[in-house]
Amino acid sequence: MKATVQGSCPPFSSPPPSLSTDNLLVLTVATKETEGFRRFKRSAQFFNYKIQSLGLGEDWSAAGGPSAAGGGQKVRLLKKALKKYADKEDLVILFVDSYDVVFASGPRELLKKFQQAKSRVVFSAEELIYPDRRLEAKYPTVPDGKRFLGSGGFIGYAPSLSKLVAEWEGQDNDSDQLFYTKIFLDPEKREQINISLDHRCRIFQNLDGALDEVVLKFEMGHVRARNLAYDTLPVVIHGNGPTKLQVNYLGNYIPRFWTFETGCTVCDEGLRSLKGIGDEALPTVLVGVFIEQPTPFLSLFFRRLLHLRYPQKQMRLFIHNQEQHHKLQVEQFLAEHGGEYQSVKLVGPEVRMANADARNMGADLCRQDQTCTYYFSVDADVALTEPNSLRLLIEQNKNVIAPLMTRHGRLWSNFWGALSADGYYARSEDYVDIVQGRRVGVWNVPYISNIYLIKGSALRAELRHVDLFHYSKLDPDMSFCANVRQQEVFMFLTNRHTFGHLLSLDNYQTTHLHNDLWEVFSNPEDWKEKYIHENYTKALAGKLVETPCPDVYWFPIFTEVACDELVEEMEHYGQWSLGDNKDNRIQGGYENVPTIDIHMNQITFEREWHKFLVEYIAPLTEKLYPGYYTKAQFDLAFVVRYKPDEQPSLMPHHDASTFTINIALNRVGEDYEGGGCRFLRYNCSVRAPRKGWALMHPGRLTHYHEGLPTTKGTRYIAVSFVDP
Known part of the structure; x- marks a missing residue:
């Protein structure tokens, strides 16, 4: 005897009248109100399904909940619930799991597809046989679709479902799937009750064994799951077996929880507002x-x-x-x-x-x-x-x-x-x-x-x-x-x-005094927050750039922390030059205008310094000197230390650069007295450098300058000769 196949009907039969959605009842088992159950109810309410939950407050007898192995408790609860509906010929009952189920469409489509199946009871179908593989040979063959019964969802007329479960005498931890499978595999019972399987997933989509078949289908203001293998749009989506995570994914969208037209439609549901609550009550x-x-x-x-x-x-x-x-x-x-x-x-x-x-x-x-x-x-x-x-x-x-x-x-x-x-x-x-x-x-x-x-x-x-x-x-x-x-x-x-x-931790070094200085590549946003002056963006917009001397620009660039850490890093390294003309650190070994300093490359900071110049100095340069574009190349970048008893000042000179950056690293009047820079051609001096602010000026030809004497304390500046 062959299985009843959906869609088969006697020739010349007239179509039956459509079923009323008033005559549909959804039964499910939920022993506790989990988040999965609340999701199920929300999707059901979206389509106005009438839901009756069975077993709330009961202990679940099988480990893993109502969707796990076992499931006899579901049959017992269903058998009991069906007693009052056994004689209601027009009542259609959908029985589904709930914790891992969402509805993708409403009662009208569900009943239409059920009616088209021409069966009194339709079970979901699966790719995989469970729980007894030895029964595979007894299953009717099908030309197309999924062959094996799935107990996580079925629909039928109330009297037929009463007959289906009438023989149940099992224990709560017995297998409901095996019970229904044996009824289906008995040709006489299958025909008597008139059971078929939803082979092509028109009503039910079990995800186990079918993950590659199912994709989201975005319609206007609505989302469905589409089965690619059969080109069907199932009504009930069930994350059976190990596929609960996939129903979580699909449930982010189906039926209309997120669409391209509306965005998230449920994100403001159930919020806990803190507005108007006093501090002590939070x-x-x-x-x-x-x-x-x-x-x-x-x-x-x-x-x-x-x-x-x-x-x-x-x-x-x-x-x-x-x-x-x-x-x-x-x-x-x-x-x-x-x-x-x-x-x-x-x-x-x-x-x-x-x-x-x-x-x-x-x-x-x-x-x-x-x-x-x-x-x-x-x-x-x-x-x-x-x-x-x-x-x-x-x-x-x-x-x-x-x-x-x-x-x-x-x-x-x-x-x-x-x-x-x-x-x-x-x-x-x-x-x-x-x-x-x-x-x-x-x-x-x-x-x-x-x-x-x-x-x-x-x-x-x-x-x-x-x-x-x-x-x-x-x-x-x-x-x-x-x-x-x-x-x-x-x-x-x-x-x-x-x-x-x-943060990226991949290249974090711990060999320096202030290791964060080296993070400009790995964590540029945090480097900027910690080390770049809060008013830098105003300077970049031209709102906070001063011109104390002709073609000399003065703007905020470093935070207090950046200045302090760079000075402390140099003092920690400690190998200051002697301030004489002999200097093996530079090409040729001779310095015309020597200073007591430490080069950035001595503390392996030249890559990071170049990144700083490219990201923060170059954009300002291009705004302040229109038509000039720089890649911020440099041969010399260093921190200079001025002390009255060491090297208080610097003789007049040109810089070996197209333009020079000179950043004050500490505060005049607090850390030192005197100091500053005088541009001789214009007889113009900057005598009170601001900590964290940079002076930017042409290096060659026009801006012959000198370092004014530091008379007390210690003065630090960071200097870069850019585009030598």
Whole structure:
């Protein structure tokens, strides 16, 4: 006897009247209200499905939840629920899983396709046979489509479904799929009940074994899943077996949660507004800071933490510093600001606590404290430049949420859009668009790292397992995500705002006194924030450039920190020249106008200095000297030291340059007295150089100049002879 095949019908039969959507009921089993169940309900409500949930509040008898192996409990609950519908001939019941299911279309299309199947009961179909492969030979062959029954979704008339489950006498942990399979494989029962399979995925799309067949289909203001193998648009999408992450991906869009026309339509649902709430009433946040390797710009990290627009008295600090290299910086920050926070706990390098253990400790500190509303985990390589970040994440009101962070100019980020078969990185179709901001929203993703916010209530419930950061042999970040996924808690990523970026740690050197100076290539944004004067952009716009002498321009370029660190780096190196004419550092070994100085190449800083000249000096040069374009080449770039008892001044001279940059590195009147520069041809002097400001002037022919005597203290300047 052949299987009933969809679409077969007696010749000359008239089409049956269409079924009313009022006569459709959706039954599902959900023993607890998980995030997957809430997603299912939201997609059902979007299409106005009538939903009845079975088993809420019951314990689930099989490990892994209602979508896992076992499933007999679902049959028991369905059998009980169908008793009151057994005689309702016109009632159509759709029975589906819920935690890993979304609707892609509404009741009208569902009923139309069911009616076209010409069967009393239609089961979803699968590529893979489960749970007993020995039954494969008993399955009817099909010319086209998927051959095997899937129990995660079926639709039928109420009396027929009552007959289907009438024989169930099994245990809750018995296999529902095996039960239905045996009925289907019994030709007599199959014909009596009139069961068919949805071979071509017109109604149901089981994703297991079919990931390559299913793509998103963006329609006007609507998103469907399209099966490429059969060119069908399924109504019910089921992430059965190991494909739950794919239904998470599809569920970011289907049915209309994100479209190209509307963007994100659900991002403002269920927000927790903090507007109008006084500081004392704001939720308490435990901030976990993790310094697990030598990290540049730690001073900026702490400054950004301080500048978060959230009251410190509602924040507690847990800091794990594994690096001796950063010990003094951490202790200095806590000495200056620790008292501003509600409490502080520091685990330093002397404790030798492993990364995963420290992260477990941080999460557990919040878990064990009923007053801890949120746990905010932040790694030191996160540049959190948006001061409202913490508020924005809290307001999104998710159990686990991370802000998007990327590395400068790269696609490297703190999330993965998909996982490979072995559980590592795979690129989702939308990954690049999310990273580059072409798709903006709140995304359900399988992996987040570096920075995330967790509700304290989640840590005390679904994530109460105290060892979140160990899982098999995985690293702590992947272990955390695996454990969260296993508890069916969704991890969300938001790119609705520009929160900041990730630092690159790849080439970080720790051999200098101030290692951040060398980061201009690896972390240019942070280098700029730390070392370039806040008013530089005004100078670039022509609003803050002075002309103290003819063709001499004066503008802000360095921060106080840049000046101080460059001076300290040179003094730390300490090998100042003697200030005489013999100089083996330059070609020919003879210096006409010697100074006591250290060249940039002596501290292996010439590449970085050239990058600074190209990025920040060259654009100003081209504005101030129209028609002149420079690649900022130089033979000589150095820091000069003037002292009254050493070398107080410099004789009149021309520079071996097309133009010269002279940056004051300390402050007249505080660090030294006297000093300055006099241009003899114009009898014009700059006697009070401003710290961090640069003088730029032609080097040859027109601007013969001298260094005026330093009468007290020590004066430092950074000089570059550009385009010699």
